[in-house]
Amino acid sequence: MNKSWGFGEQQLQALFECLQNNGYTLIGPRLDQGIIKFHPLNDFSELPRGIHSEQTAGNYRLQTTEDGSFFQWLVGPDSFKRYLHPPRHKLFSVKIEEQNFSVIQEETNPAEKLAFWGVRSCDLASLAILDRVLLDDMASDEYYRSRRANLFIVAASCTTSAASCFCTSMGDGPEPRQSYDVLIQEYLKEGKARHIASSGSAAGDRILHNLCDTPADENSVAAYQQQLQHNIEQLNRNRLDTTGLAQTLKQASEHPHWDEIAARCISCANCTMVCPTCFCITTDDRLDLTGEYAERWLTWDSCFNTDFSYIHGGAVRPNTRSQYRHWLTHKISTWHDQFDSSGCVGCGRCITWCPVGIDLRTELKVFQEDLRRD
Ligand code: SF4
Ligand code: SF4
Incomplete structure (x- = not known):
C-alpha cells in the first residue's frame, strides 16, 4: 500500500x-x-x-x-x-495554390x-x-x-x-x-x-x-x-439497482413508458453535453469567399439532435421517444456489448442539469419494476 x-x-x-x-x-x-x-x-x-x-x-x-x-x-x-x-477544434485546412491542393494538418x-x-x-x-x-x-x-x-x-x-x-x-x-x-x-x-x-x-x-x-x-x-x-x-x-439492468433495457425497447418520458423530455441535449463519457462528434466545413481556402472543424454532437441519425433521406431516430430511448439504452445496456463496461459512471450530471428534472434512476426503476412483475 x-x-x-x-x-x-x-x-x-x-x-x-x-x-x-x-x-x-x-x-x-x-x-x-x-x-x-x-x-x-x-x-x-x-x-x-x-x-x-x-x-x-x-x-x-x-x-x-x-x-x-x-x-x-x-x-x-x-x-x-x-x-x-x-x-470544438479545427482538424485541418485546405488551400488551393497554383491549381494544387495542399492540406495543412492542425497541430495537436x-x-x-x-x-x-x-x-x-x-x-x-x-x-x-x-x-x-x-x-x-x-x-x-x-x-x-x-x-x-x-x-x-x-x-x-x-x-x-x-x-x-x-x-x-x-x-x-x-x-x-x-x-x-x-x-x-x-x-x-x-x-x-x-x-x-x-x-x-x-x-x-x-x-x-x-x-x-x-x-x-x-x-x-x-x-x-x-x-x-x-x-x-x-x-x-440513492442507489440504482444494476442487477440484470442491461438485459432489462433490451426487453423494454417497446415499453409504453418511453412515451411518458418523451412527454416530459424537451430534447435539449443537456444530458449528453454534461456527460463525461459521451463522445459523439460531427464535422463542419467552412469555405472562404474565394473558394481557395477551406477548414474542417470537429464539434460535439448529440443523439438528441435529429440530424445526428440522418441517413440518406431521413433520420432513423426522428422523435424524442426514439432519441431518449437510444441514449439511455446505449449508456446502460448496449455500451456493455460495445466496450465491455457501462457507459455511465454515476456522476449524476445528467440528473442535475436536466431542465425538466428527469432522473434516469427513477425512469430505470419503472422498467425494472414493471418487467419483474411480468
Ligand atoms: S450519471 Fe451517467 S449518464 Fe448521467 S451524466 Fe453521469 S455518466 Fe453520463
Ligand atoms: S437533459 Fe432532460 S430534457 Fe434535455 S434531452 Fe436530456 S432528458 Fe431530455
Missing part, C-alpha cells in the same frame, strides 16, 4: 506550484457565474474555498462556508473531458503537459471509458492521445455527495481507485478541512517525497475513513 502523508494547505500550494514549475498547465475548478467550471489556473488562490454544492434533479446550488475546504464542491456541469476531447500540440486538479472517482472512471473509445487501435483520436499521454492527475476523494450522485451503484466511488498520480483525501474536523495525500504513480511518489515529511497519523486516517464510510451509506440511499 502507498504511504499516506499528512498534508496541509502549505503542501497543497507547494504541490500546485511544483506541477507548474515542472511545465504543467494546471486545469482545475474555478467559481464562474455561480457554478464550478474547470479552467486553466495560473495561481493557487484561484481555487474555490469552502464551497459545497446541493444537487437534485434540475437543481444546482452552491453554498459558501468557513471550513476552508478545497474539494467539497463535488462535480459541476463541466468535466475534464473538454480538455482532452474539446467541444503534443508538447503541452496538462495536470488535472481535483478529479473525482466518477471522472476517473469516465477517463478510463474514453480511453477505451478514443485510444482504440482501429480509430484512435490523435488530439486525445497526445494530451492523454502527458497527463498528471491529482485526484480527490468525496466524503460528501449530492442527491444526484450514484457512483457506488456503478462501482466507481466515492474514493478513486485507479490511474491517478496523487490522491488527496479531504475530511472535516472541528469545522475545518484537513488533508491526507498518497501517491498512485512513480511521478506522484517523487513529488510527494519532496514535499512531505510527516506520515498521516492514525487518528487522521480513522477520521477520514469514518467520513468516507458515512458518505458511502449516504450514496447507497
Whole structure:
C-alpha cells in the first residue's frame, strides 16, 4: 500500500506550484457565474474555498462556508473531458495554390503537459471509458492521445455527495481507485478541512517525497475513513439497482413508458453535453469567399439532435421517444456489448442539469419494476 502523508494547505500550494514549475498547465475548478467550471489556473488562490454544492434533479446550488475546504464542491456541469476531447477544434485546412491542393494538418500540440486538479472517482472512471473509445487501435483520436499521454492527475476523494450522485451503484466511488498520480483525501474536523495525500504513480511518489515529511497519523486516517464510510451509506440511499439492468433495457425497447418520458423530455441535449463519457462528434466545413481556402472543424454532437441519425433521406431516430430511448439504452445496456463496461459512471450530471428534472434512476426503476412483475 502507498504511504499516506499528512498534508496541509502549505503542501497543497507547494504541490500546485511544483506541477507548474515542472511545465504543467494546471486545469482545475474555478467559481464562474455561480457554478464550478474547470479552467486553466495560473495561481493557487484561484481555487474555490469552502464551497459545497446541493444537487437534485434540475437543481444546482452552491453554498459558501468557513471550513476552508478545497474539494467539497463535488462535480459541476463541466468535466475534464473538454480538455482532452474539446467541444470544438479545427482538424485541418485546405488551400488551393497554383491549381494544387495542399492540406495543412492542425497541430495537436503534443508538447503541452496538462495536470488535472481535483478529479473525482466518477471522472476517473469516465477517463478510463474514453480511453477505451478514443485510444482504440482501429480509430484512435490523435488530439486525445497526445494530451492523454502527458497527463498528471491529482485526484480527490468525496466524503460528501449530492442527491444526484450514484457512483457506488456503478462501482466507481466515492474514493478513486485507479490511474491517478496523487490522491488527496479531504475530511472535516472541528469545522475545518484537513488533508491526507498518497501517491498512485512513480511521478506522484517523487513529488510527494519532496514535499512531505510527516506520515498521516492514525487518528487522521480513522477520521477520514469514518467520513468516507458515512458518505458511502449516504450514496447507497440513492442507489440504482444494476442487477440484470442491461438485459432489462433490451426487453423494454417497446415499453409504453418511453412515451411518458418523451412527454416530459424537451430534447435539449443537456444530458449528453454534461456527460463525461459521451463522445459523439460531427464535422463542419467552412469555405472562404474565394473558394481557395477551406477548414474542417470537429464539434460535439448529440443523439438528441435529429440530424445526428440522418441517413440518406431521413433520420432513423426522428422523435424524442426514439432519441431518449437510444441514449439511455446505449449508456446502460448496449455500451456493455460495445466496450465491455457501462457507459455511465454515476456522476449524476445528467440528473442535475436536466431542465425538466428527469432522473434516469427513477425512469430505470419503472422498467425494472414493471418487467419483474411480468
Ligand atoms: S449518464 Fe448521467 S450519471 Fe451517467 S455518466 Fe453520463 S451524466 Fe453521469
Ligand atoms: S432528458 Fe432532460 S437533459 Fe436530456 S434531452 Fe431530455 S430534457 Fe434535455
